[in-house]
Amino acid sequence: MGLSIRNVSKRYANGVQALHNVSLDIPPGMYGLLGPNGAGKSTLMRTLATLQAPDAGTIHLGDIDVVKQKEAVRQTLGYLPQEFGVYPKARAEDLLDYFAILKGIGNKSERRATVEHLLRQTNLWEVRRQKLGGFSGGMKQRFGVAVALLGQPKLLIVDEPTAGLDPAERVRFLNLLSELGENSVVILSTHIVEDVAELCTNMAIINQGRILLEASPLGAVAALTGRIWRKLTDKQALPALEQEHQIVSAKLLSGRTLVHVYSEEAPGSGFEPAEPDLEDVYFSALKGCFGEVNQQPKTVVAL
Incomplete structure (x- = not known):
């Protein structure tokens, strides 16, 4: 039922x-x-x-x-x-x-x-x-x-x-x-x-x-594979990053700011690929990124 x-x-x-x-x-x-x-x-x-x-x-x-x-x-x-x-x-x-x-x-x-x-x-x-x-x-x-x-x-x-x-x-x-x-x-x-x-x-x-x-949570996480990038930066640099990139989340880590961004390709110096999780899915959806994911034929996965 x-x-x-x-x-x-x-x-x-x-x-x-x-x-x-x-x-x-x-x-x-x-x-x-x-x-x-x-x-x-x-x-x-x-x-x-x-x-x-x-x-x-x-x-x-x-x-x-x-x-x-x-x-x-x-x-x-x-x-x-x-x-x-x-x-x-x-x-x-x-x-x-x-x-x-x-x-x-x-x-x-x-x-x-x-x-x-x-x-x-x-x-x-x-x-x-x-x-x-x-x-x-x-x-x-x-x-x-x-x-x-x-x-x-x-x-x-x-x-x-x-x-x-x-x-x-x-x-x-x-x-x-x-x-x-x-x-x-x-x-x-x-x-x-x-x-x-x-x-x-x-x-x-x-x-x-x-x-x-x-x-499905697993399907949504899989759809973000290769699209989430991270960088450890200073809080003062955050406004400039927000102008240049689609930031998914930013949180403190050991006194610095860990930024996750959504991008189809490497967003620039200092960024490294991040293994996506459901928190990335959540914030990406709130930011509207899944509209972009759904436009990519390779990512049509039980969403």
């Missing part, structure tokens, strides 16, 4: 055009939606989760019309928003049991088995009797996944799930998500490139409400 999004647009009452004719084909498995803050990711996620209707376009989850059949979607939907609240004085197993009732699991023994399974799956069984107010950020995120997994959803949406997690919690959380992508459509909305690189077999890059690139 895949997800088909066609020409979806959304404008808010304040005049902000959050989505512009977004079209995507999302197969089962882990799918990354990558973009900066304010790119339209959360708007698209809320639309897919039936929390708001698009102004135009169609969305289908298999045979289900997401726009017209909201209740049918919600029966098979798991949604972990960017921010969600918990009852801090409630114990984890009690609150999950309560949400299971709301999800329609009325049989007590079935509900007890479901709660235990999900708490074990999210590695929260040993702390099931602790109050949620004492949970770390990562533990709360994993509890949110447990809630989202009630009812064995065919569509699971997680919005910026690793923001604010420490490195250890992030690894545990990503390992959990990777397991979930085996049987469902799992959409990971994030601005963290590493999350998509480590988890997703397919992805899209969105900015200002428009899809800039739809690709």
